[in-house]
Amino acid sequence: MHRFANPARFLRLATILLPWAVGVTVISLVAGLAYALVLSPADYQQGETVRIMYIHVPAAWMGMFAYTMMAIASAVALIWKHPLADLAGKASAPVGAAFTLICLVTGSLWGKPMWGTWWVWDARLTSMLILLFLYLGYMALQSAFDDPRRGQKAASVLALVGFVNVPIIKFSVDWWNTLHQPASVVKMGGPAIDASMLVPLLLMALAFKGYYVVVLLIRIRTEIAEAKIRTLRMAELHG
């Protein structure tokens, strides 16, 4: 792991990875959108509104995935003082928050025609909302200190504490009786969803994940460049 603590090595790796990640994202996004919006059948109960799922579900997965990555990066940063892990955590937060917000908004739009209400206070929705607040708290804490390193460390501790919420989101539909439907893709005995809908769903999930990787790489690269500029300015001042 410490091989990648070297920013120069990371930058070389990022330069190689980035075009591939962009390619995967674009191809799977185009294919996924075409499949999801045109080729896949409408649901026999929900009609065309089922197509919201192809945005809503991958966004929800990514909201939790990005938080998990952030928590892992925070743990690595706190334990091994790994400089790039700090940057990875910092870069993950806004992306994850955006995905969580997309998930909540699309879910609300989907809930109106299906459940007859924009919002219900059930366990799945509430825990997802808490996830959004955790992201916001993480970002606010990060920028609240004059010393950015102190902010980053405090935010890392918060990310680890807040990780308690992720399994709660995942299992909330099993533990409580909720209006939100239980898991239907990742479960024992295989997915309970037809291949004609599962394929576009997974394509969209791949596209979202690819997008996350692209943004993460770009953001980390920017952070490294910013650190370089800061160092150069300091050197000039004291020069």
Place this chain on the structure above:
Amino acid sequence: MGRSLWTVIRRDLRLALRQGSDSLMVVTFFVLCVVLFPFGVGPESGVLERISAGILWVTALLACMLSLDRLFQQEYEDGSLDLLTLSPVPLPVLVLGKVVAHWLTTGLPILLAAPVLAVLLHMNGDGFAVLVAAMALGTPTLSLIGAVGAALVLGARRGGVLLSLLVLPLYIPVLVFGVSAVDAAVMDFGFRAQLLILGAMLLGALALCPWAAAAALRQAVD
């Protein structure tokens, strides 16, 4: 280790007593906030009775949150926090001591005031015992989670507002089960499950929060 724990608790309690008004202020805030609601929603006993558990819990959360800056702020400013982190006693133990003292000076007074306010809000008599039990299990959890938040924002700009952003989302589960226990008791349903979950959250927080808060304190004094 037990003795250091006891020493920290006694020190904080003595400070709270000598400085006097802190604990009283928290309860006053709690009472005042609750008293605002009959003006806000109207004094019909039906409405107040229905939302009394929610009012008491939400106000208890806010009162507890407002008192959190007392936990470490003073030690951080006068430098005694450095000494605490340097001591040979494990830092989580000292944190636990401070949390216990915080609970004794805020959670316990709130707990004692709650049944009296429940009378003012026309809460059904069946709910009283459960309200006290739920608060006895819930308020220590609030102090424990709050300790993590208070340690994280030490030295931050606008720490108070930030603290609410960090701590309130984590308080939601306690609020949900605290209110639902009281509501269940009032409506004659079983409330055992909610109390057990509150107890489970207390044990979980007891196991995790002192360590998280200690880690945050170490970052603060670095």
